[in-house]
Amino acid sequence: MAMFTPARIAxxxxxxxxxxxxxxxxGTPAGAESGKGPAPQRIASPPLxxxxxxxxxxxxxxxxxxxxxxxxxxxxxxxxSGDSTMAEGIAAGLRxxxxxxxxxxxYTTDTGxxxxxxxxLVASGNQLDLRLLDHPAPPPECYAPNAVTALFEVxxxxxxxxxxxxxxxxxxxxxxxxxxxxxxxVEGAVEPRVEPQADVTDGARLDGYLARLPSRTADxxxxxxxxxxxxxxxxxxxxxxxxxRLTGAELVRSEEGPLAVRPVGGETVRCVRAEHxxxxxxxxxxxxxxxxx
Numbered sequence: 001m002a003m004f005t006p007a008r009i010a011x012x013x014x015x016x017x018x019x020x021x022x023x024x025x026x027g028t029p030a031g032a033e034s035g036k037g038p039a040p041q042r043i044a045s046p047p048l049x050x051x052x053x054x055x056x057x058x059x060x061x062x063x064x065x066x067x068x069x070x071x072x073x074x075x076x077x078x079x080x081s082g083d084s085t086m087a088e089g090i091a092a093g094l095r096x097x098x099x100x101x102x103x104x105x106x107y108t109t110d111t112g113x114x115x116x117x118x119x120x121l122v123a124s125g126n127q128l129d130l131r132l133l134d135h136p137a138p139p140p141e142c143y144a145p146n147a148v149t150a151l152f153e154v155x156x157x158x159x160x161x162x163x164x165x166x167x168x169x170x171x172x173x174x175x176x177x178x179x180x181x182x183x184x185x186v187e188g189a190v191e192p193r194v195e196p197q198a199d200v201t202d203g204a205r206l207d208g209y210l211a212r213l214p215s216r217t218a219d220x221x222x223x224x225x226x227x228x229x230x231x232x233x234x235x236x237x238x239x240x241x242x243x244x245r246l247t248g249a250e251l252v253r254s255e256e257g258p259l260a261v262r263p264v265g266g267e268t269v270r271c272v273r274a275e276h277x278x279x280x281x282x283x284x285x286x287x288x289x290x291x292x293x
Contacts, residue, residue: 040122040129043159044105044152049093051086051149052115054142060149061128061165062173064104070094072176073106075252077149090151097153107165108149114138121152126160127169174284177259178251181236182224182280185246187214189275192240197259199288200280201236209238217278225280235288238280244271249279259287 060076073094074087097104105121107130117134130150164170186192193212200206206225210218230236239261241249247265261279 038124040124040131042120042131043123044154045118045120047093047119047121047150047152048096048104049090049149049151050119051089052111053086053147053149054144059108059110059147060106060173061108061170062106062175063159063163064094064097064106064175065099067099069175070097070099070104072179075176075178075250086149090149093151102153102155103159105152105154105159105163106149107152108147109166111135111146111148112138113140113142113146115146116148119148119150121150121154123160123163126163127167128160128163128165129167177287178281178283180248180250180279180281182221182278183248184217184220184224184278186276186278187216189273190214191276192217192278194238194240194278196240197261197289198238199235200238201230206236213278221278221280230282233285234282235285236280236282237288238278241277241279242274243277244269244275246275246277249277251279251281251283259283259289 062073064070064073074091077087077090094104105128107119107121107128109130109132111132114135114137116132119133120131122129122131130148132148163172165172192214194209198205198209200209210222213221225236237251237259239249239251241261241263243263243266245266246263249264250262251259252262263277
């Protein structure tokens with residue numbers, strides 16, 4: 001297994017995060033640029049949830065404002081391998097949030113070979129940064145770069161308008177990676193003659209995709225999708241998923257980065273021949289693969 005040294009982390013674009021994390025011991029937010037703009041002010045501490053990870057999770061920075069946001073957010077951290085430990089821990093932390101008065105800010109950042117014992121959320125104008133605490137000197141090398149994930153409950157009155165994240169002033173990520181808009185079993189338990197994953201954002205692509213499915217399945221999907229316009233910043237993707245007596249599907253990001261579909265339901269059911277289903281999701285355009293021309 002390859003070892004990560006500071007030089008290798010730099011090559012991977014992580015040395016800046018390592019240096020920022022080390023500087024955070026002295027009170028500088030991770031990734032912040034010193035001497036520019038107003039001094040960062042702490043707006044939340046301690047976190048609802050805090051986790052060091054030697055398998056960097058999804059790099060998500062966002063604001064959760066509604067119960068739907070909170071319910072869907074852990075999907076960012078679900079793994080197709082079935083390891084749901086981190087997602088469950090995040091969901092447990094989010095259950096403590098009082099959304100009648102507060103919002104939840106989620107912040108993930110790389111820490112190179114180092115770790116941290118805690119974190120504070122700070123704001124400079126409308127820019128949010130993570131200030132790492134109890135951040136000892138990192139070892140000279142590690143098997144994989146580390147990351148921290150923190151969730152903070154912030155009073156709505158203290159939350160900056162139109163927040164951005166980090167020195168690059170990035171816009172918030174969407175609260176969740178995907179939303180299921182249609183789900184139907186393929187008629188006759190036959191394997192559908194369609195791509196395992198297809199972009200069906202526009203009407204022509206959707207019609208072409210449905211034309212290759214059994215008529216009853218196509219009609220059911222068309223009814224569920226009907227009237228559902230796709231916002232400009234989103235895409236609509238169709239996936240084939242197989243199992244026994246499934247009740248739905250979830251879309252998660254795999255550890256390698258691409259989107260992966262995971263069946264829901266039927267865990268205790270066995271069938272002689274696998275059943276096939278089509279699941280249609282809307283996803284943020286930033287997460288979707290580039291559609292074929």
